[in-house]
Amino acid sequence: MTNKTIAPQTTEQAPAVEPRTITYPLKTGGSLTSTCPPWCTYDHTDDVARGIDPDNLFHQGDKIAAEYSVDGVEMSILEARIAQWPFDPDDGTPHIELVPEGRTAVGVYCRNRIELDDEIRRVRAHLGALIELGxxxxxxxxxxxxxxxxxxxxxxxxxxxxxxxxxxxxxxxxxxxxxxxxxxxxxxxxxxxxxxxxxxxxxxxxxxxxxxxxxxxxxxxxxxxxxxxxxxxxx
Known part of the structure; x- marks a missing residue:
C-alpha cells in the first residue's frame, strides 16, 4: 500500500447510466479514445476541455463515507471509492482509495481485496473499542x-x-x-x-x-x- 494525495475534482460527479466512450485531446497532439468502466462516475468534462496526458487519465466511482456536521460544517471520515489510472505504467489495475479523514485528501491505496480486508479489520476493531467507550x-x-x-x-x-x-x-x-x-x-x-x-x-x-x-x-x-x-x- 502507498499513500498519495488525491487532487479534488473541479466539477461535480454525474452518475453514469452506462459505460461511456470518450475521446480526449492529448496535450502532445492527437487524441485518445477510451471507454470508462461501468462503475466510473467521474466527470471527465475538464479532461476533454483541457486535454490530458495518457498517464493522467483517471476513473473514479461514487464515494462512501461516514458523514457528519460540526457547527454547520460538513465533515467526513473513512471515505472510500474504487478508482483506476488505466495507463499508469506501474499499476493500472482498479484499486480502492481509502481516505481516513476527508479534509486531508490523503489516502491509502488498497491494491487488492486482501489489503482492503486488513483495513476493514482495523476499522472493526476501532468500532469495537468505540462501543466499549460508550x-x-x-x-x-x-x-x-x-x-x-x-x-x-x-x-x-x-x-x-x-x-x-x-x-x-x-x-x-x-x-x-x-x-x-x-x-x-x-x-x-x-x-x-x-x-x-x-x-x-x-x-x-x-x-x-x-x-x-x-x-x-x-x-x-x-x-x-x-x-x-x-x-x-x-x-
Missing part, C-alpha cells in the same frame, strides 16, 4: 448523577428521556426504586409489567425471559412512565 460513558454518567443527587429522595425527577434511553439499566432501576420479581403472574396479558410509584416500584417479568429482553422491557416501562408523568418537550 459503555464507559454510560457508567461514568450514572456515577456522576448518583454523586450529584446523593441524599435526594426523588433522584428520578432529574433524569431526562435521553438518560432513560442511555444510562445503564441497573442504575435506573436503583434510581427509581424498582424491585424485579420473577413470576408467571404478571397481572395482565403481557410478558412484563411495571407497578407502583417511583421509590417503590415492582417490575414483574417472566422467569424464562433472557437478560437482554429483561433490560429492554425495563427500559421500555420506565420510558412509558416518563412519557405519562413528565413527557412534553423535555428531553
Amino acid at each position: 459503555g464507559q460513558l454510560g457508567e461514568a454518567q450514572a456515577a456522576d448523577h448518583a454523586r450529584n443527587h446523593r441524599g435526594d429522595l426523588t433522584p428520578w425527577l432529574s433524569l431526562s428521556r435521553i438518560d432513560l434511553q442511555s444510562l445503564p439499566i441497573a442504575y435506573l432501576l436503583r434510581a427509581f426504586g424498582v424491585t424485579v420479581v420473577e413470576t408467571e403472574d404478571i397481572g395482565c396479558k403481557a410478558v412484563s409489567a411495571l407497578y407502583g410509584d417511583p421509590g417503590a416500584m415492582e417490575l414483574r417479568i417472566k422467569p424464562d425471559m433472557s437478560q437482554y429482553m429483561r433490560e429492554d422491557r425495563a427500559r421500555h416501562h420506565l420510558l412509558d412512565w416518563y412519557e405519562a408523568q413528565i413527557g412534553g418537550d423535555r428531553v
Whole structure:
C-alpha cells in the first residue's frame, strides 16, 4: 500500500447510466479514445476541455463515507471509492482509495481485496473499542448523577428521556426504586409489567425471559412512565 494525495475534482460527479466512450485531446497532439468502466462516475468534462496526458487519465466511482456536521460544517471520515489510472505504467489495475479523514485528501491505496480486508479489520476493531467507550460513558454518567443527587429522595425527577434511553439499566432501576420479581403472574396479558410509584416500584417479568429482553422491557416501562408523568418537550 502507498499513500498519495488525491487532487479534488473541479466539477461535480454525474452518475453514469452506462459505460461511456470518450475521446480526449492529448496535450502532445492527437487524441485518445477510451471507454470508462461501468462503475466510473467521474466527470471527465475538464479532461476533454483541457486535454490530458495518457498517464493522467483517471476513473473514479461514487464515494462512501461516514458523514457528519460540526457547527454547520460538513465533515467526513473513512471515505472510500474504487478508482483506476488505466495507463499508469506501474499499476493500472482498479484499486480502492481509502481516505481516513476527508479534509486531508490523503489516502491509502488498497491494491487488492486482501489489503482492503486488513483495513476493514482495523476499522472493526476501532468500532469495537468505540462501543466499549460508550459503555464507559454510560457508567461514568450514572456515577456522576448518583454523586450529584446523593441524599435526594426523588433522584428520578432529574433524569431526562435521553438518560432513560442511555444510562445503564441497573442504575435506573436503583434510581427509581424498582424491585424485579420473577413470576408467571404478571397481572395482565403481557410478558412484563411495571407497578407502583417511583421509590417503590415492582417490575414483574417472566422467569424464562433472557437478560437482554429483561433490560429492554425495563427500559421500555420506565420510558412509558416518563412519557405519562413528565413527557412534553423535555428531553
